[in-house]
Amino acid sequence: MTKRGLETRVIVDLIAFTLCAAASAFVFAHTRGPLAPFVILAGAVLGSGWALTGWFDTHDAAYAASLATAAGVALVIVASLVSIELAWWHPVTVVGLLTAFAALGNMGLSYRDTQREAGP
Amino acid sequence: MNRQLLDGVAREDETAAKKGSDRGAPVSEAIIRDELVWASPGLAAVGVVCWHASIPQIHPFSAGAAGLVTHLPTLWWVGLVLVVAAVIVELVRESPRLGAMVVCIVAVALVLHGTLPASEVTPRFDSAYDIAGFADYIGRFGRTLPYADARMSWPAMMSATGMLARAMHVPTLWFARWAPLALNLAYLVPIKAIANVSLRTPRARWAVLPIFLASNWIDQDYFSPQAIGLLLFLTIVAITMRTFATRGEQPRIVRRLMQTKVYGAVMPPVLGLARLPTHPSPGELVVDDTTTVQRAAFFGLVLFLIAAVVVSHQFTPLALIVILLALSVAGRTRLKSLWLFVLVLVFAWLSWEAKIYWAGHLREIFGAVGSIGSSLDSSVGGRLNMVPSGRIEVQYARLAASLITWIGGALGFYVLWRRGRTLWTLAIVMVAPVFVAAGVNYGGEVALRILLFSLAPGAIFLAALLDAPSLRWPPIVACLVIVGLLVALFPVTRYGNEAFEAMAPGDVAAANWVHDHVPVGATVWVINGDNPLGARGIQRYEEATLPGPSFTSEASYETAISSVRPGDWIYLSRSQGEYGIYFQGDFPQNWIRDFAFWLVGSKEARIAHQTSTAYVLHVTAHKTTKKRSP
Numbered sequence: 136m137t138k139r140g141l142e143t144r145v146i147v148d149l150i151a152f153t154l155c156a157a158a159s160a161f162v163f164a165h166t167r168g169p170l171a172p173f174v175i176l177a178g179a180v181l182g183s184g185w186a187l188t189g190w191f192d193t194h195d196a197a198y199a200a201s202l203a204t205a206a207g208v209a210l211v212i213v214a215s216l217v218s219i220e221l222a223w224w225h226p227v228t229v230v231g232l233l234t235a236f237a238a239l240g241n242m243g244l245s246y247r248d249t250q251r252e253a254g255p
Numbered sequence: 256m257n258r259q260l261l262d263g264v265a266r267e268d269e270t271a272a273k274k275g276s277d278r279g280a281p282v283s284e285a286i287i288r289d290e291l292v293w294a295s296p297g298l299a300a301v302g303v304v305c306w307h308a309s310i311p312q313i314h315p316f317s318a319g320a321a322g323l324v325t326h327l328p329t330l331w332w333v334g335l336v337l338v339v340a341a342v343i344v345e346l347v348r349e350s351p352r353l354g355a356m357v358v359c360i361v362a363v364a365l366v367l368h369g370t371l372p373a374s375e376v377t378p379r380f381d382s383a384y385d386i387a388g389f390a391d392y393i394g395r396f397g398r399t400l401p402y403a404d405a406r407m408s409w410p411a412m413m414s415a416t417g418m419l420a421r422a423m424h425v426p427t428l429w430f431a432r433w434a435p436l437a438l439n440l441a442y443l444v445p446i447k448a449i450a451n452v453s454l455r456t457p458r459a460r461w462a463v464l465p466i467f468l469a470s471n472w473i474d475q476d477y478f479s480p481q482a483i484g485l486l487l488f489l490t491i492v493a494i495t496m497r498t499f500a501t502r503g504e505q506p507r508i509v510r511r512l513m514q515t516k517v518y519g520a521v522m523p524p525v526l527g528l529a530r531l532p533t534h535p536s537p538g539e540l541v542v543d544d545t546t547t548v549q550r551a552a553f554f555g556l557v558l559f560l561i562a563a564v565v566v567s568h569q570f571t572p573l574a575l576i577v578i579l580l581a582l583s584v585a586g587r588t589r590l591k592s593l594w595l596f597v598l599v600l601v602f603a604w605l606s607w608e609a610k611i612y613w614a615g616h617l618r619e620i621f622g623a624v625g626s627i628g629s630s631l632d633s634s635v636g637g638r639l640n641m642v643p644s645g646r647i648e649v650q651y652a653r654l655a656a657s658l659i660t661w662i663g664g665a666l667g668f669y670v671l672w673r674r675g676r677t678l679w680t681l682a683i684v685m686v687a688p689v690f691v692a693a694g695v696n697y698g699g700e701v702a703l704r705i706l707l708f709s710l711a712p713g714a715i716f717l718a719a720l721l722d723a724p725s726l727r728w729p730p731i732v733a734c735l736v737i738v739g740l741l742v743a744l745f746p747v748t749r750y751g752n753e754a755f756e757a758m759a760p761g762d763v764a765a766a767n768w769v770h771d772h773v774p775v776g777a778t779v780w781v782i783n784g785d786n787p788l789g790a791r792g793i794q795r796y797e798e799a800t801l802p803g804p805s806f807t808s809e810a811s812y813e814t815a816i817s818s819v820r821p822g823d824w825i826y827l828s829r830s831q832g833e834y835g836i837y838f839q840g841d842f843p844q845n846w847i848r849d850f851a852f853w854l855v856g857s858k859e860a861r862i863a864h865q866t867s868t869a870y871v872l873h874v875t876a877h878k879t880t881k882k883r884s885p
Contacts, residue, residue, distance in 0.1 A: 162422045162423075165424065166424075167424045171423065171424075172423040172424070172425050172429065175419070175422060175423045176419065176423065179419060179422075187556075188556065190552070191549060191552060191553065191556075192549065195448060195451050197444055197445075197447035197448040197451060198448040198451070198493065198497060200444045200448075201444040201445035201447075201448045201489070201490050201493055202490065202494070202556065204441060204444060204445075204486070204490070205445070205486060205487050205490035205491075205560055206556060206559070206560070208415075208483060208486060208487065208563065209487065209559055209560050209562075209563035211415045211418070211419065212411045212412060212414075212415045212483075212563045212566070212567060213411070213559070213562065213563055213566075214415075214418070215393075215411065215414035215415040215417070215418040216410070216411045216414055216415075216566055218397065218414075218418065219393070219397060219398065219399065219410070219414055222397070222398075224396075224397020224398075226394065226417070226418040226419075226421035226422050227421060227422050229418060229422075230418060230419060230421075230422035231422065
């Protein structure tokens, strides 16, 4: 992967981390407002998707973005279905935890990509 | 390695183009000068400003038989022309700029797919309200209602929406209004990923996106399981075509067939007649170098996405099965048994969570096995036969747009082959969903669903007309004419149902009054299903339909309310009235108002709530009932 590609990845990692962390905070704090729903949606879908697929070394930005979007959608779908099947319906907790774990994943991603960027 | 491969392929392509079969003068590559660097974003910005200024002049709730097209102001058309011109100006460049292209494409999406959400303050389409209602129910109670509606047997997308809505502190309808625009933009991402391995020039790869936006009139991108399913479907196709692609490893029987003397004797003359090269190179590029571990991770992701599709929607997995099977038979993917995995998952889900639907509808699901023709005929022919004469133009325009997409796709495939390349994987993805019609009975919408899956490959084939490093005029003109036709038809095809699919704020306000005031367990009568009651009404009250067939005389009014009992409620709205006039076709103008006034005048009911476009009536006494039980 090129130096510029790695730089871009680090920026994306950090944005995804920020989104997920903010989304998790908003969810657990029961924040209401015009911006909060968008941040939570972006964190839960795009942020968690990137935390899952950001580990794949894809060179094409469109491919990487489509993997992240689809994975995020699938994660939310599966998480909600599992909640129903287990008869453990706690939407706030599940979305809050999902975004919190995604924030951790994105933090790990940013660390990895920063190391790779700094490397030879 | 990837760059080398791509450069090598581009050189081959250039050589082929020089030998080229296209006739005409070369297009000047110096049309765009440095001083025109802001031309395309500038045009797009002015187009969006014109579009935005035109929105207050658009009144969807007064649309007529042909939909919104006759109500679109001049400024809207100016906006459309400007954003399309912006895309064309940017595509004249050999390598369109990322930022400018994104601006132009978002502008096109905004004008084509943002007009309805921008001009309607309440979400449109009754089905979107139903989905929001199911999601709201799951969000509140954490369980599904498979007995209430077949869609609840595939609840995953709705449960995800309910879960997110609870966490976001928004109603589930929050997702519905701008969903068509957001989803169309989301579709472009996997489509670009597929185009990047199918086409070789940046110009053609970018051209795919506005072509897709112009060809997607189908209106299946409202907030629904199939809309989310399409996003996952496109991503799965992208992974199959990029990470797990193979070329031409057909099954032994196919290879043997191709080695026979008959094949060798027949095919070259046939191809010669069509002026096609006998040994074209596979058009798909392999650009992703992956290790075994990475492929395993990608495989896990594909399985995960497939699982999400299977539990969300009944039709999308069937299209996936057919496409994956066709790709496997044709030797275009390394995932040769994946179709079987999807099939097993589908039956597992049917047997486990969707068993209620499965048990009661076996005949309906497989009643159409082997009858592609009748399924498509009932779907297409039925739609042409059952419409009132005022709307026949809309249906013909839709048929024309569908044919243009398919013919354009076929032309792109042919031109690409003449240039020495074939895109068989994409051709399979485009054609294979037709065979889903042979396997299931999906009612009148099967042709629409099949077309929906064909749009992305169709757009890529259309853009393939521009896929040569040195372009000649004939393919450019062909592409411009086809796309021009699609854009010109779009306001008719996409906005053609707006007379009854738009939900007026008055209709929604009256529905909200029903939710807040009608006691739990009561019966609410409606004329037809085209209403927004589903958004919050699940399990609160029973929704029943007044018997028709028409509401033209006092006798028909009596018939309609023959089953209504004192204490019941009647919900009459503009959208139901327009649906009766323009879709059911035998209702007079203002029939909703006349019916409401007759009910009040004959002391059958009193108006409990009234908005600018809807009435909620409470049945007080019922003569017919009195007569029957003295």
